[in-house]
Amino acid sequence: MKAVLGLEDGTFVKGEGLGVEGIVQGELVFTTQYTGYEEALTDPSYRGQILLFTYPLIGNYGVSGETFQSEHMQAEGLVVREACDHPSHHKSRRSIYEFLRDEGKSGIMGVDTRMLTIKTREHGTMKAAIIAGSDDGEEAVRLAREQPDIGSLDLVGRVTCKQPYRVNGNKNGGSMVLMDFGVKRNIIKSLNNRGINVTIVPATTPAKDIMNYEPDAILLSNGPGDPQQAVNGISVVKELAGQLPIFGICLGHQIISLALGGNTYKMKFGHRGANQPVKDLKRGIVHITSQNHGYAVDESSIDGKEVSITQKNANDGTVEGLEHKYLEIMSVQYHPEAHPGPLDTEKIFFDRVAEKMKKIKVAVK
Numbered sequence: 001m002k003a004v005l006g007l008e009d010g011t012f013v014k015g016e017g018l019g020v021e022g023i024v025q026g027e028l029v030f031t032t033q034y035t036g037y038e039e040a041l042t043d044p045s046y047r048g049q050i051l052l053f054t055y056p057l058i059g060n061y062g063v064s065g066e067t068f069q070s071e072h073m074q075a076e077g078l079v080v081r082e083a084c085d086h087p088s089h090h091k092s093r094r095s096i097y098e099f100l101r102d103e104g105k106s107g108i109m110g111v112d113t114r115m116l117t118i119k120t121r122e123h124g125t126m127k128a129a130i131i132a133g134s135d136d137g138e139e140a141v142r143l144a145r146e147q148p149d150i151g152s153l154d155l156v157g158r159v160t161c162k163q164p165y166r167v168n169g170n171k172n173g174g175s176m177v178l179m180d181f182g183v184k185r186n187i188i189k190s191l192n193n194r195g196i197n198v199t200i201v202p203a204t205t206p207a208k209d210i211m212n213y214e215p216d217a218i219l220l221s222n223g224p225g226d227p228q229q230a231v232n233g234i235s236v237v238k239e240l241a242g243q244l245p246i247f248g249i250c251l252g253h254q255i256i257s258l259a260l261g262g263n264t265y266k267m268k269f270g271h272r273g274a275n276q277p278v279k280d281l282k283r284g285i286v287h288i289t290s291q292n293h294g295y296a297v298d299e300s301s302i303d304g305k306e307v308s309i310t311q312k313n314a315n316d317g318t319v320e321g322l323e324h325k326y327l328e329i330m331s332v333q334y335h336p337e338a339h340p341g342p343l344d345t346e347k348i349f350f351d352r353v354a355e356k357m358k359k360i361k362v363a364v365k
């Protein structure tokens with residue numbers, strides 16, 4: 001099948017189609033992870049985005065379904081140098097070709113992903129379109145340009161759960177309400193593994209409904225799009241700060257920052273990969289983290305009397321973690337739940353969350 005990828009700056013590249021025939025529009029973003037394509041493609045944070053892998057061989061160990069981060073593929077489309085159609089792994093159930101087809105999604109392969117990455121780094125993230133089934137470059141460019149900015153879309157509304165549901169932990173480590181902005185399964189699993197019972201609620205749940213569950217703490221999840229769109233999340237944090245511990249991951253961290261009076265901005269091309277170095281400023285050590293974000297918290301807007309920046313990206317100095325100075329509020333920009341990527345920060349973040357919840361229980365008794 002023919003295919004073409006167009007960018008808003010007028011660039012287009014022709015390649016071979018993957019998945020089903022059709023048109024895909026979204027923001028083109030690149031990830032540098034070598035593996036973990038199954039986890040990344042099913043991460044709801046990639047809604048509204050076409051995901052390009054800089055690593056040239058994708059699909060070698062097939063798709064098992066065991067590490068999906070949600071029910072389905074979430075990225076709008078896929079761009080790879082070479083996709084493997086004869087995967088080899090004992091857990092593989094299908095090839096990446098079959099996976100895209102089953103999901104009704106489209107992609108393109110056989111294109112110069114290095115050139116596209118350099119272009120994205122130089123120009124900044126661009127709107128893009130893939131046409132699987134055509135090689136009309138002018139049309140692909142037109143479709144790339146003719147779409148709303150990702151920042152104007154309510155992407156969280158497309159991925160949040162419709163109804164609350166509960167997933168219990170393996171012992172009684174307290175109860176938590178998790179605001180679902182597009183949560184990755186491994187966040188829930190990491191909490192459950194520490195005995196935490198988690199009630200997952202839609203992103204639009206108001207503070208008083210959250211308090212009806214009588215939670216020991218709340219956690220704001222990762223998710224797609226611009227954090228400034230998450231107006232309910234921001235007001236929940238404003239209302240509940242000081243009443244119970246609040247934790248956040250990625251989009252959740254950005255929402256917490258906005259609620260505490262900070263600002264967020266769109267980065268030139270974001271951080272997406274499995275080896276982003278993050279410096280823990282208190283302890284002076286660097287952790288290797290999994291990341292996927294295009295927005296960041298503006299340090300000067302938040303670092304001050306009430307909030308301390310606890311972690312920073314060792315590559316570009318952007319904010320990676322914060323803690324409130326006297327309230328139980330803690331959040332990270334990276335993904336401690338990994339999947340994809342290294343588990344280095346899994347223990348540190350989730351053990352601390354579990355510890356803080358235990359303390360609250362003891363204090364209440």
Ligand SMILES: NC(=O)CC[C@H](N)C(=O)O
Nearest residue numbers: 222223250251293294295
């Ligand atoms: N993984 C996430 O939660 C991403 C957060 C936000 N959508 C961003 O791109 O910055």
